[in-house]
Amino acid sequence: DGHAKEVKLGVLFGFTGPIESLTGPMSAGAEMAMKEVTDSGMFMDGAKVTSVRADSGCIDNGMAVASAERLIADGISGLVGADCSGVTGAVLQNVAIPNGMVMISPSATSPGLTTMEDNGLFFRTSPSDAREGEVMAEILQERGVKSIALTYTNNDYGKGLADAIETSFKAVGGEVTIVAAHEDGKADYSAEVGALASAGGDLLVVAGYLDQGGAGIIKSALDAGAWEQFGLPGGMIGENLPKTIGPDLNGSYGQIAGSQGDGIDNLVKMVDGAFDATSPYTPEAYDAAALLLLAMQAAESTDPAAYKDEILNVANAPGEKIYPGDLGKALELIKAGTDIDYVGASAVELIGPGESAGTYRMIEVKDGKNETIGMK
Amino acid sequence: MTETVRNTLLFGVIAILILFVGFQQSWNSALLIIAMGLISSIMALGVNLQWGFAGLFNVGIMGFVALGGLAAVLIGMPPTEGAFAAGGLGVIGALLLGAGTILLAIAVMKRMGSGWLRNIAVIAVLVAGFFIFRAVLDPSVARIEEINPAQTGYLGGLGLPVLLAWPVGGVFAAAAAWLIGKTALGLRSDYLAIATLGIAEIIIAILKNEDWLTRGVKNVIGVPRPVPYEIDLQNSAAFVERAAGFGFDPVEGSTLYVKVLYILLFATVLVILMWMAQRALHSPWGRMLRAIRDNEVAAEAMGKDVTARHLQVFILGSAICGIAGAMMTTMDSQLTPGTYQPLRFTFLIWVMVIVGGSGNNLGSVLGGFLIWFLWVQVEPMGLWLMTAITSGMADEAPLKVHLIESAAHMRLLTMGLVLLLVLRFSPRGLIPEK
Amino acid sequence: MDFLNAIIALANYVLIPGIAYGSQLALGALGVTLVYGILRFSNFAHGDTMAMGAMATVLMTWLFQSWGISLGPLPTALLALPFGILFAIGLLLFTDRAVYKFYRVKKAKPVILVIVSLGITFIYNGVTRFIIGADDQSFFDGERFIISAREFKKATGLAEGLSFKTTQGITIVTAIIVVIALFWFLNKTRAGKSMRAYSDNEDLALLSGINPERVVMITWIIVASLATIAGVLYGLDKSFKPFTYFQLLLPIFASAIVGGLGNPLGAIAGGFVIAFSEVTITYAWKKVLVYMMPESLEPSGLVQLLSTDYKFAVSFVILLIVLLFKPTGLFKGQSV
Amino acid sequence: MIVVDDLHKHFGGFHAVDGASLSVDRGSITGLIGPNGAGKTTLFNVIAGVLQPTSGKVYMDGEDISGLPPHTLFHKGLLRTFQIAHEFHSMSCRENLMMVPGGQSGETLWNTWFGRKRIADEERALKAKADEVLEFLTIEHLTDQKAGQISGGQKKLLELGRTMMVDAKIVFLDEVGAGVNRTLLNTIGDAIIRLNQERGYTFVVIEHDMDFIGRLCDPVICMAEGHVLAQGTLDEIKANEQVIEAYLGTGLKNKDKVGA
Amino acid sequence: MSDPYGDRGNKDLSIGNPKGMGSEIPQRGGTSFAAPGGPFLIGDGMTAGYGQGPDILHDCTIAVDKGEIAVIVGPNGAGKSTGMKAVFGMLDMRKGHVRLDGEDITDLSPQDRVAKGMGFVPQTSNIFTSMTVEENLEMGAFIRTDDFSDTMAQVYDLFPILKDKRSQPAGELSGGQRQQVAVGRALMTQPKVLMLDEPTAGVSPIVMDELFDRIIEVARTGIPILMVEQNARQALEIADKGYVLVQGANAYTGTGKELLADPEVRKSFLGG
Ligand SMILES: Nc1ncnc2c1ncn2[C@@H]1O[C@H](COP(=O)(O)OP(=O)(O)OP(=O)(O)O)[C@@H](O)[C@H]1O
Numbered sequence A: 001d002g003h004a005k006e007v008k009l010g011v012l013f014g015f016t017g018p019i020e021s022l023t024g025p026m027s028a029g030a031e032m033a034m035k036e037v038t039d040s041g042m043f044m045d046g047a048k049v050t051s052v053r054a055d056s057g058c059i060d061n062g063m064a065v066a067s068a069e070r071l072i073a074d075g076i077s078g079l080v081g082a083d084c085s086g087v088t089g090a091v092l093q094n095v096a097i098p099n100g101m102v103m104i105s106p107s108a109t110s111p112g113l114t115t116m117e118d119n120g121l122f123f124r125t126s127p128s129d130a131r132e133g134e135v136m137a138e139i140l141q142e143r144g145v146k147s148i149a150l151t152y153t154n155n156d157y158g159k160g161l162a163d164a165i166e167t168s169f170k171a172v173g174g175e176v177t178i179v180a181a182h183e184d185g186k187a188d189y190s191a192e193v194g195a196l197a198s199a200g201g202d203l204l205v206v207a208g209y210l211d212q213g214g215a216g217i218i219k220s221a222l223d224a225g226a227w228e229q230f231g232l233p234g235g236m237i238g239e240n241l242p243k244t245i246g247p248d249l250n251g252s253y254g255q256i257a258g259s260q261g262d263g264i265d266n267l268v269k270m271v272d273g274a275f276d277a278t279s280p281y282t283p284e285a286y287d288a289a290a291l292l293l294l295a296m297q298a299a300e301s302t303d304p305a306a307y308k309d310e311i312l313n314v315a316n317a318p319g320e321k322i323y324p325g326d327l328g329k330a331l332e333l334i335k336a337g338t339d340i341d342y343v344g345a346s347a348v349e350l351i352g353p354g355e356s357a358g359t360y361r362m363i364e365v366k367d368g369k370n371e372t373i374g375m376k
Numbered sequence B: 001m002t003e004t005v006r007n008t009l010l011f012g013v014i015a016i017l018i019l020f021v022g023f024q025q026s027w028n029s030a031l032l033i034i035a036m037g038l039i040s041s042i043m044a045l046g047v048n049l050q051w052g053f054a055g056l057f058n059v060g061i062m063g064f065v066a067l068g069g070l071a072a073v074l075i076g077m078p079p080t081e082g083a084f085a086a087g088g089l090g091v092i093g094a095l096l097l098g099a100g101t102i103l104l105a106i107a108v109m110k111r112m113g114s115g116w117l118r119n120i121a122v123i124a125v126l127v128a129g130f131f132i133f134r135a136v137l138d139p140s141v142a143r144i145e146e147i148n149p150a151q152t153g154y155l156g157g158l159g160l161p162v163l164l165a166w167p168v169g170g171v172f173a174a175a176a177a178w179l180i181g182k183t184a185l186g187l188r189s190d191y192l193a194i195a196t197l198g199i200a201e202i203i204i205a206i207l208k209n210e211d212w213l214t215r216g217v218k219n220v221i222g223v224p225r226p227v228p229y230e231i232d233l234q235n236s237a238a239f240v241e242r243a244a245g246f247g248f249d250p251v252e253g254s255t256l257y258v259k260v261l262y263i264l265l266f267a268t269v270l271v272i273l274m275w276m277a278q279r280a281l282h283s284p285w286g287r288m289l290r291a292i293r294d295n296e297v298a299a300e301a302m303g304k305d306v307t308a309r310h311l312q313v314f315i316l317g318s319a320i321c322g323i324a325g326a327m328m329t330t331m332d333s334q335l336t337p338g339t340y341q342p343l344r345f346t347f348l349i350w351v352m353v354i355v356g357g358s359g360n361n362l363g364s365v366l367g368g369f370l371i372w373f374l375w376v377q378v379e380p381m382g383l384w385l386m387t388a389i390t391s392g393m394a395d396e397a398p399l400k401v402h403l404i405e406s407a408a409h410m411r412l413l414t415m416g417l418v419l420l421l422v423l424r425f426s427p428r429g430l431i432p433e434k
Numbered sequence C: 001m002d003f004l005n006a007i008i009a010l011a012n013y014v015l016i017p018g019i020a021y022g023s024q025l026a027l028g029a030l031g032v033t034l035v036y037g038i039l040r041f042s043n044f045a046h047g048d049t050m051a052m053g054a055m056a057t058v059l060m061t062w063l064f065q066s067w068g069i070s071l072g073p074l075p076t077a078l079l080a081l082p083f084g085i086l087f088a089i090g091l092l093l094f095t096d097r098a099v100y101k102f103y104r105v106k107k108a109k110p111v112i113l114v115i116v117s118l119g120i121t122f123i124y125n126g127v128t129r130f131i132i133g134a135d136d137q138s139f140f141d142g143e144r145f146i147i148s149a150r151e152f153k154k155a156t157g158l159a160e161g162l163s164f165k166t167t168q169g170i171t172i173v174t175a176i177i178v179v180i181a182l183f184w185f186l187n188k189t190r191a192g193k194s195m196r197a198y199s200d201n202e203d204l205a206l207l208s209g210i211n212p213e214r215v216v217m218i219t220w221i222i223v224a225s226l227a228t229i230a231g232v233l234y235g236l237d238k239s240f241k242p243f244t245y246f247q248l249l250l251p252i253f254a255s256a257i258v259g260g261l262g263n264p265l266g267a268i269a270g271g272f273v274i275a276f277s278e279v280t281i282t283y284a285w286k287k288v289l290v291y292m293m294p295e296s297l298e299p300s301g302l303v304q305l306l307s308t309d310y311k312f313a314v315s316f317v318i319l320l321i322v323l324l325f326k327p328t329g330l331f332k333g334q335s336v
Numbered sequence D: 001m002i003v004v005d006d007l008h009k010h011f012g013g014f015h016a017v018d019g020a021s022l023s024v025d026r027g028s029i030t031g032l033i034g035p036n037g038a039g040k041t042t043l044f045n046v047i048a049g050v051l052q053p054t055s056g057k058v059y060m061d062g063e064d065i066s067g068l069p070p071h072t073l074f075h076k077g078l079l080r081t082f083q084i085a086h087e088f089h090s091m092s093c094r095e096n097l098m099m100v101p102g103g104q105s106g107e108t109l110w111n112t113w114f115g116r117k118r119i120a121d122e123e124r125a126l127k128a129k130a131d132e133v134l135e136f137l138t139i140e141h142l143t144d145q146k147a148g149q150i151s152g153g154q155k156k157l158l159e160l161g162r163t164m165m166v167d168a169k170i171v172f173l174d175e176v177g178a179g180v181n182r183t184l185l186n187t188i189g190d191a192i193i194r195l196n197q198e199r200g201y202t203f204v205v206i207e208h209d210m211d212f213i214g215r216l217c218d219p220v221i222c223m224a225e226g227h228v229l230a231q232g233t234l235d236e237i238k239a240n241e242q243v244i245e246a247y248l249g250t251g252l253k254n255k256d257k258v259g260a
Numbered sequence E: 001m002s003d004p005y006g007d008r009g010n011k012d013l014s015i016g017n018p019k020g021m022g023s024e025i026p027q028r029g030g031t032s033f034a035a036p037g038g039p040f041l042i043g044d045g046m047t048a049g050y051g052q053g054p055d056i057l058h059d060c061t062i063a064v065d066k067g068e069i070a071v072i073v074g075p076n077g078a079g080k081s082t083g084m085k086a087v088f089g090m091l092d093m094r095k096g097h098v099r100l101d102g103e104d105i106t107d108l109s110p111q112d113r114v115a116k117g118m119g120f121v122p123q124t125s126n127i128f129t130s131m132t133v134e135e136n137l138e139m140g141a142f143i144r145t146d147d148f149s150d151t152m153a154q155v156y157d158l159f160p161i162l163k164d165k166r167s168q169p170a171g172e173l174s175g176g177q178r179q180q181v182a183v184g185r186a187l188m189t190q191p192k193v194l195m196l197d198e199p200t201a202g203v204s205p206i207v208m209d210e211l212f213d214r215i216i217e218v219a220r221t222g223i224p225i226l227m228v229e230q231n232a233r234q235a236l237e238i239a240d241k242g243y244v245l246v247q248g249a250n251a252y253t254g255t256g257k258e259l260l261a262d263p264e265v266r267k268s269f270l271g272g
């Protein structure tokens, strides 16, 4: 259909398993970027980008590795994924590195992955825990919060973030009354809320997922009248949370990685309700796919070995800032030899060994909507 | 059709399926299916030993597999510098205290005559012991977890060759099985199923939450391998040359080579275990097991110690699962406690055993391969099917989108269908017990 | 005053959630126990049956809501519940026809049926996600609280609030009604007695002129109703999500076994034992103790026996201890 | 040889065995009779280690064996058969016999892998012995038949045969006669007598058929309500008023009033 | 293992409840039709077996008329119980007919036969152990729509001990009492014909005499009784008709007295 050639990107997410409700929007986000690039007609002399989905099961290393092998066999040029840290590590070690495939995970946050000897093949657009912890501590301090109770979803994301928040908040003189894990997908959270409430604190910080146990905890806490306001890190910021919880959530606040101005809003506009663009990791997934494609263009090659070194270049300053919807323009700029700085929907800033450290948007829930009230 | 012909045919079908993947997708995919099929077969073999030969219903396979994984970390990973000095002794002391408390409680239970006084004494011992245990454990744990929590924060392992972890994984699983068996097999009514289910959950909870031991949900990544790294092979001129001799480019050559090595290792283990199982079963020991299965009361009256035999089989089967678990963690190169889910590690193995044919070791191997194949290949098949069904529809039709997005869920549905069909038309499995 | 506060705190965080959660588990366990007692196997598909029934109710509720029909302060879902029950009955009777009956006629041993029910679980699971998707669905409407913590504090002037949700109230009331009705049905009616007879001795039931297929049908109808009620009440209280219903299976089985499998009374007791063990053992007693103790003795730590990470493990330990000392469960098992 | 001293076994509040004391002489065939629910089977089960006594002692050759598990008692030479035959149904009759002897080296896992030779020798000897026993019982034509597929009486013979695979000292038989055809019962009786005379087995026999008891047993013990009511030769027992009232009765009252 | 649907020796109570599972019973849904003449109940030329298994009965005929007691004796495994079950429609009938009161009921299901007035006490597990004595009797009257308190009173008259134990679970009774409950349960149906399979196995002599007495009384009320017995000599003494079955076929038939007098029968089947 007029496209000179086809470039395939693998999308490896847990379409079944514990975060199956998040992966729909995530993959749609990644594919949105591919479509945008294809439609621009600017990519690799009008090449068409197609997505090949595969299931990682999120918590099934064996299946994820098998799926990744299948993607390799399918001839992909880059991999968006995987999602959960466990399978990401397995795929990285057993498929990506041996095959020299570049992978960008939108959601694997485990610090353990940072030190992996990855041959420069692994990147992530998900924000860094340490940075988010600092931001959150600052926000809390500014709002005059003296003590918090902290609960996290019992995986690497929750644990890492909780550690970061605890350390940072203590460093600015705050008190953390309790740090308790909660499991996603469980039947009942009254035990957790009971323990949290007993420990007390000005605010309950929920480092979880808005479609998972995090929502359950907030519901349970509201029902018991234990807290009326909550601290919401990135995983809890999304359209769905105010929708499921209702007006009681008004006044809760938090932060999410994101850029000033256009960033996420552009994405929401582009999506136009086809899926929930604010669902956790969906902007990051869009950014992951976009980064892969921009780097390919910069290297003028779809060979991972060739373009892997370009990823840091396109992602970071200096250069013209690129937001969702600007991908066509970005391709043009690259072709023209102009430097770009991809900001995207989640304020991508890759530091050190392929980790993201960006700016954060401060969010407060007002009238059932997440509103940006400032930047950090 | 004789039995041998039938079995050969069944295995032939598997071989064709795998060859098909090799030609259609890639040989890497095909070899990977074989490697994981071998591991699955070993797990199925362990369960089959318990279920097919002794009628023990173990729904805690997940826990034993996870213990095997723990062994891989404790044996293979290098020790964390300073961690042992910081809290190792404290932790060991606490664990000894804990064990001592339980022994003391048992001693009190045995010594004192029954009555409320005894109950109170036992509870008092346990509660006091628990608080002392926590008082010793908690600070040591905190000190260990303080050491660079983002990267380590745990004791680490012994830094020994990781192959050693396989038997050790078996021993870990066996020890847990001994504990479960001692309690559950001793109950007046047999409640093994629920006991194993529960203890498996407890084991996973410990792996997930005791960071000093396993890094918990932060995962241990980079467990050393028993085989060379692909990257090293790709960088070795000698290997590249040899691979070229076979007509492979370095990447493909190295990935295939590593998988073949793994397959050889796994196959060796499977063959040894098969040999041991078959020999044992075709001997007076096996006859005794059959007698016990037929009629426990009579076997007991004929001088066979049924409980001891059950315990033995339960331990052996669990140990095999532990070995398989260690092998799997070795191949993944990482321990991810969050991945241990009953659906994947308990029920899926059960489907393998039942579909393959319980009571028959060959059946377990067949089931292991077949079900693993379906587990990883049904998704593309489902996608293909959905694409075929919806090919007439407009690209943006909501139904089409919905159907294609649901393709991933087809996997569970297919597993269910296969299970039901086999149980309907071949109720004793594909290769039934003789 | 402090004493009152302590009591209220305990009630708010332990008693009321415990009772509500216990009722939910009990309703689920009742279904499991009935299938075990009468049809003789542990039905792994029960969790997903709950999901299916609840799903039908959710869809119906949405339809009603879109028509603007509501029950005022009560959730519209209650109006849709009968339709969900009908759907679940149809589903189970169909499943029985298509699958279970074959094995029943062959007198397959319970263990075979257990494995078969595992297959059914997989299929139900896939179908539920296929129809309604894997996401959270909320379908609650109406008044949320009977007493909210804020109102309670205002009304009493106490520092601690007590909240009691509509869904908790409905759950508890329904559980009581269902249990009484079930008891009356099993012990007093002809159909109930014929079910007990069938569960006791199938051949002899046949010789007494009892139609076994009818008994099986009635059983599935009751089980479908129980499953849907439990599933919907659970969904109303938390939210509807297919994945959690499978997870719910474990505590449900634990409840049924602690209480004595096959015994409806036991299922109820078991539900509460499991629910309370989850909530109490991991409860941090600090708040209560701060109210109760003189200032000088106030605890510095959380006074928590075990962290909540282990709440699930705790319920299994309790299960094992009960079985160790009462092998047939709290109430003698295996009789309906 | 066996001495039971003031044995009690309670089920909840129910006293199934309530202070039974009795002794069994070496080389005797002792009969045990009593009304339904007298506690005979329960007594057997306690002696054979299936049930734990509530109180009281059981001695065998002066050694206290109360509460020992059945498999331990087996190795001491105490064997029992079951009121309802407990065959190993999926195994052949020969295998049913071959599995009996204890301490077979092939029952140790290690030997099954590395001691094949020894096992083969032992198996050969066992097989010969099993065939001999089958012949003794006149059921050699059933050698390779699955034990689940033979008739009820033949199962009872097989049960008896199992006791012959080892050198039993004492064998407890629980209602070998119930539901067994009387002609076959005579055969079984012959086998019991031969075992007693040729091999010196001691037997304790529960039975409700007085002819059978009369042919085999001396002495006879009558139990009622959990304790021993009377003991003596069958004739003495038959003359005992209490026994007649509780157990034997006085025969049919209206047998000639029926039909044609 | 031959049984494809077996449990592999599993006794785990947390997964299945093996109690009272019953046996495989063929599904049939035929109707009865008139076939006048002949005895009140007759299993005529029956050839039958279990499931797919071999024939157990070979052209076997058993009949009983009003007011009669017919007794079946024979060696173990001869097919006596199988014959009774065949008459009751509980297994696969491959040839032959069953006629009751001038109707051919070969194609009826067991429940329908109960409705036609047949009562059966099986050899084993013949009471509901977890239900009380009274509930057991009520279950006997399950198909009756009329008031059955009269019949219950009669049964209590017949077996006074049951009246004392009416609210006790039947599983707690002794062997002989259980047999009385089983017979009483069958009587509650107000059967037109009563079939008993070894009602006296394992019961003490005194209870056995009692039971035989009751059976004679029942027969006197005109209900035909078909009975299997191993206590053959006592049974044949009160029998109007005796059948000796060997390997599923009729070997000897005659009045009870005739069979008792036949030296061949005595030697081979009655133990001399
Ligand atoms: N497990 C049990 N629980 C409660 N009661 C029991 C149990 N086992 C036996 N009994 C009771 O103990 C008494 C003695 O039973 P036992 O079986 O020893 O009698 P028996 O003398 O062998 O009678 P039979 O001649 O009928 O075999 C009976 O009343 C019986 O109901």
Ligand SMILES: Nc1ncnc2c1ncn2[C@@H]1O[C@H](COP(=O)(O)OP(=O)(O)OP(=O)(O)O)[C@@H](O)[C@H]1O
Pocket (backbone or CB within 6 Å): D149, D150, D151, D152, D153, D179, D181, E023, E050, E053, E056, E074, E075, E076, E077, E078, E079, E080, E081, E082, E083, E123, E230
């Ligand atoms: N459920 C069954 N399935 C298959 N075969 C059976 C079944 N029940 C009995 N048989 C077989 O049928 C034959 C006749 O058995 P049946 O029970 O009729 O004998 P019986 O004459 O009543 O003997 P007994 O006097 O021991 O009760 C036996 O060979 C037996 O093994």
Ligand SMILES: [Mg+2]
Pocket (backbone or CB within 6 Å): D040, D041, D042, D083
């Ligand atoms: Mg007895």
Ligand SMILES: [Mg+2]
Pocket (backbone or CB within 6 Å): E080, E081, E082, E123, E197
């Ligand atoms: Mg019979």
